[in-house]
Amino acid sequence: xxxxxxxxxxxxxxxxxxxxxxxxxxxxxxxxxxxxxxxxxxxxxxxxxxxxxxxxxxxxxxxxxxxxxxxxxxxxxxxxxxxxxxxxxxxxxxxxxxxxxxxxxxxxxxxxxxxxxxxxxxxxxxxxxxxxxxxxxxxxxxxxxxxxxxxxxxxxxxxxxxxxxxxxxxxxxxxxxxxxxxxxxxxxxxxxxxxxxxxxxxxxxxxxxxxxxxxxxxxxxxxxxxxxxxxxxxxxxxxxxxxxxxxxxxxxxxxxxxxxxxxxxxxxxxxxxxxxxx
Numbered sequence: 001x002x003x004x005x006x007x008x009x010x011x012x013x014x015x016x017x018x019x020x021x022x023x024x025x026x027x028x029x030x031x032x033x034x035x036x037x038x039x040x041x042x043x044x045x046x047x048x049x050x051x052x053x054x055x056x057x058x059x060x061x062x063x064x065x066x067x068x069x070x071x072x073x074x075x076x077x078x079x080x081x082x083x084x085x086x087x088x089x090x091x092x093x094x095x096x097x098x099x100x101x102x103x104x105x106x107x108x109x110x111x112x113x114x115x116x117x118x119x120x121x122x123x124x125x126x127x128x129x130x131x132x133x134x135x136x137x138x139x140x141x142x143x144x145x146x147x148x149x150x151x152x153x154x155x156x157x158x159x160x161x162x163x164x165x166x167x168x169x170x171x172x173x174x175x176x177x178x179x180x181x182x183x184x185x186x187x188x189x190x191x192x193x194x195x196x197x198x199x200x201x202x203x204x205x206x207x208x209x210x211x212x213x214x215x216x217x218x219x220x221x222x223x224x225x226x227x228x229x230x231x232x233x234x235x236x237x238x239x240x241x242x243x244x245x246x247x248x249x250x251x252x253x254x255x256x257x258x259x260x261x262x263x264x265x266x267x268x269x270x271x272x273x274x275x276x277x278x
Contacts, residue, residue: 002132006069013068017061022132024074024084025092026143031075031083040139058082094147097126101154117161120154124174127151152178156191163195168204171195183215186228197235205235 002022004011013021023041024031032040034054035047041057042050058074065073075085084090100123104116112120131144155178162170175192182188189212196204209224209232216222223229 011065011068013064014060016057017064019132019135020057020061021065021073022135023139024082025090026094026140027083029083031081033080034082037082040137043137054082093126094131094143097123097147098150100126101150105150105153105157112157112161117158120158120161124151124154124158124177148181152182152185152188156188159188159191159195163191163198166199168196168199168201171199172204184219186212186216186225189224190228190231193231193235202235205232 002018004013004018004021020041023037034051038047038050038054042053045053062072062074065071071088073085073088073090075083100119104112104120107116127147131147132140155174158174159171159178162174171192175188175195178185178188179192189208193205193208196202196208209228212228213224216224224232
C-alpha cells in the first residue's frame, strides 16, 4: 500500500481512499474523464454502479484529506474530469524517479557524466519495489512496468558506467540489484561480464558467465544465448592474449636484466684495471 506524507508526517487514510489517491496521483495532467476513472477503478461493476462508487470514493478521499491535512486535494469537483488539484502541491515519488532518470537514459551511456551517474544513483535509491504491488488492476500495470523497466535500465547504465572506470564494488552492487529483480536477463549478465573485463577482473568474468549458465539451466533448462557465449569466449581469448603478452614482456625484461648484469661486470673490471694503472 502506498504511503501518503504531509509536512513530513505520514497521513492515515483508509485503504480505499489511499488507492483512489494513488490512482489520481498517477493520472496525466488534467486528470481523467470520470467515465474512464469509474470503469478502471470499479471494473467489476455496471456503469451506473461504478459511477456511484466513484462519487462515494472521491467524497471519502476529500473528507479524509481535509480531516487530516486541512486542504482540498481534488480539482474541478463535479466536473467531467477528475484529478488532483495542482494547488495542493502533491509530489509523486514515481514521477520524481522518472523525471530523474529519463533524460539521462535517452543518451548514450558512454557519455554519462559523473554528475549524471550520481543523479541515476539517487534515483535508484528511491526504488522501493513494485509500484502498488498489492494492486493487480489493469490501470496500474502499465505504470508498474514502465517504472520497473526504467529502474532496470538505470542499474544497467550504472553497471557499464562504473565498469569503464574500474569500480568493481559499484559494478557488483548495481549488478546484484538488477539480477535480484530479473535474474534471467542475459543482457545484464553480459554487461556485468564486460564491466568486470574493463576493470581487469577476469576471475569475475568467468564467475559471472558460470552464474548466468547455471541460473538459465536451473530455471529454464536452457543454455545461454549464442551472443552470451560468444562474448565470454572473446573475453577469455583477450585474457589469454594478455597473459601471453605479460609473459613475453617478463621474459624480455629478465633477458635485459642479465645483459645489464654482464655489462656491469665488464665495466667493473675495466675500472679495476684503470685504478691499478694509475
